[in-house]
Amino acid sequence: MSVKYAVRRTVIQVFATAVQNPFVQNLWTGVVFKGSAKAVCAPGLNCWSCPAAALACPIGAMQFLATSPQSTASFYAIGFIVLLGSLVGRMVCGFLCAFGFLQDLLYKIPVPKLKVPPRADSVLRKMKYVVLVFLVLLLPALVTDDFGLGEPWFCAYLCPAGTLEAGIPLLVANSTLRGMISALFSWKVVVAVTVVVAAVLISRPFCKYLCPLGAFYGLFNRVSVARLTVNPHMCVGCGCCKEACPMDIDVVRGIETSPECIRCGACRNACTMSAIDWTLAGKKPGKADGPA
Amino acid sequence: MMRAHWLLPLVFVLVGCLLMIGGIASGELSSVYDAATTICFSCIGIG
Numbered sequence: 451m452s453v454k455y456a457v458r459r460t461v462i463q464v465f466a467t468a469v470q471n472p473f474v475q476n477l478w479t480g481v482v483f484k485g486s487a488k489a490v491c492a493p494g495l496n497c498w499s500c501p502a503a504a505l506a507c508p509i510g511a512m513q514f515l516a517t518s519p520q521s522t523a524s525f526y527a528i529g530f531i532v533l534l535g536s537l538v539g540r541m542v543c544g545f546l547c548a549f550g551f552l553q554d555l556l557y558k559i560p561v562p563k564l565k566v567p568p569r570a571d572s573v574l575r576k577m578k579y580v581v582l583v584f585l586v587l588l589l590p591a592l593v594t595d596d597f598g599l600g601e602p603w604f605c606a607y608l609c610p611a612g613t614l615e616a617g618i619p620l621l622v623a624n625s626t627l628r629g630m631i632s633a634l635f636s637w638k639v640v641v642a643v644t645v646v647v648a649a650v651l652i653s654r655p656f657c658k659y660l661c662p663l664g665a666f667y668g669l670f671n672r673v674s675v676a677r678l679t680v681n682p683h684m685c686v687g688c689g690c691c692k693e694a695c696p697m698d699i700d701v702v703r704g705i706e707t708s709p710e711c712i713r714c715g716a717c718r719n720a721c722t723m724s725a726i727d728w729t730l731a732g733k734k735p736g737k738a739d740g741p742a
Numbered sequence: 743m744m745r746a747h748w749l750l751p752l753v754f755v756l757v758g759c760l761l762m763i764g765g766i767a768s769g770e771l772s773s774v775y776d777a778a779t780t781i782c783f784s785c786i787g788i789g
Contacts, residue, residue, distance in 0.1 A: 482781055489775035498778035499785045506778040510785065514777040515770060526770040529761025536754030606784035617786035627781075630788045638787035675751045732747035 455719040459544075463551040469504070470494070470548055471615075476501035480623025491530045494547025495663050497609070499616035501623070509586055509663050510605055516590040519598030523591075531663070535670030539677065543657055543664050544714030549611045550657055554696070556649040564651040571698070574659040575710065581608065582662035604662060606634070613642040653696040657712060668709030675731045678705050678713055684725035694720035701726070 470492045473483050482501055492505035508527045515524030534542060543550050557563075566574065585604040594600045605612055617638060621628050648655040657664045671677070680691075680702050691701035694716045699708050701717045705726070718726040765771075 482779060484779040486775070488778040489771040491774070497782075497785055499782045506774050510777065510782070511770075511774045515773060518773070521770075521773075524765060524770055524774070525761045525768070526765025526774065529758045529763070529765055531758075532754060532761060533758025536751050536758055602782070602784050605782060606787075609785065612782075612785035613787055616782070617788075620781060620786050621788075627786070627788060630783075632788060635787035670754060673750045673754055675755070731751045 452719055455715065459714065462545050463554070466494070466546040467548040467551055470496045471500060471502040472504050473502045477619045478623060480620050480627075491527055493534055493542045495549045495609075495611050495661060496547075497612040497615040499612065499620065501616070501619055503615070507611075509609075510602065513586055513590045513602035513604060516587065517594075517600035517602060519594070523587075531666050532670070535667045536673060537675050539671040539674035539713055540664060540667045540709070540711060541674075541676060541713035542667055543661075544712035547657075547663075548615075549661075550654065550712070552614075553649040553654045553656060556646060557653050557696070559650050561650060563653075566652060571658075577659050578661055578665040581660055582665045586662045607637070608641060608660065610638075610642040610645040610656065613638040614646075617642075653698070654712070658697060658710070664712070665709075668711075671709050671711055671713075672707045673731070676713075677729055677731065678711065678715065678718060678726055679729045680705055681725045681727070684723050685721075686723055686725075688722070690720045690722060691717035691726060 476483060480501055482499060483504055485504065487504050488498065488506055490505050491508040491511060492503070493508075495509060496503055496505065496507055498505070498507045498510050508531055511527035512524045515521050515527070581604060585608060589603040590600040592600070593603075613635075617635065621631065621635075645656050645660075652658075682702075685702055687702065691705075692699070695701055696714060696716060697710045697712055699705065699710050705711055705717065715728075718728070
């Protein structure tokens with residue numbers, strides 16, 4: 451197993467988080483960046499109200515266009531996710547998502563870890579599709595007020611990234627906003643704290659169970675250009691890959707098609723037989739020379 | 743067979759590009775910019 455690979459991946463995650471959130475000084479002033487880059491979607495879940503954020507959140511964009519009486523869907527944001535998903539699938543979650551990186555860091559805290567029972571795990575994993583369909587796509591467009599305006603349900607009631615990256619920093623920096631706190635903020639803090647505590651005990655719980663962006667990207671894992679494949683002739687069935695997988699996938703059976711695979715490469719790194727490798731769509735897995 | 747494996751990803755890449763272009767052409771970028779540059783009360787939980 452190569453430590454180099456884990457370090458390389460962490461460096462990419464740090465770099466991606468920094469590129470998406472370069473204005474750290476704004477965290478103290480509470481000023482939201484207003485440059486033209488804000489019209490461009492970030493690849494991962496990254497709240498656009500975070501003072502440090504340079505890009506727009508694709509899930510936020512989908513919801514806000516849906517809440518408008520003039521439109522029902524954001525073709526731009528949906529197209530962005532379809533394009534990125536069909537190129538790399540959920541590799542975005544494994545390498546580029548700031549909130550995924552935060553969960554990876556939290557899981558490194560050395561405390562006894564929880565194993566979710568398989569049946570509960572299987573049911574909970576379907577929740578992210580419910581979140582995507584109802585909180586992101588349907589309710590913002592269908593539940594409207596007298597003026598025809600909807601509400602961004604996912605942002606308002608569930609998104610822990612918004613609370614941690616934007617809500618808390620903005621409320622710390624801005625006394626006027628502190629005076630506007632309502633019961634909704636208490637609910638959002640409860641959700642955020644629950645996700646943070648869960649991320650210490652369970653590997654990537656938000657990605658597995660709740661993230662609508664991961665659910666969307668996951669739909670393209672089966673057809674994406676870049677993918678991980680297992681060479682069945684080299685695999686000895688030792689189970690090292692399954693042990694290393696942060697998403698608890700049965701790697702040998704499901705790595706190429708599973709919508710759960712975040713393409714982090716932990717399985718490839720753990721495989722002592724070099725049976726797992728990156729490939730492109732239409733190419734058969736090549737024989738690697740040795741462990742990475 | 744190999745071509746078929748390439749075809750589906752290619753179709754989705756093209757669909758993604760077309761959707762993005764359509765969205766940009768219909769002025770969605772300015773809507774996204776407006777939403778992303780104002781503090782979203784819903785996002786921060788005070789809405």
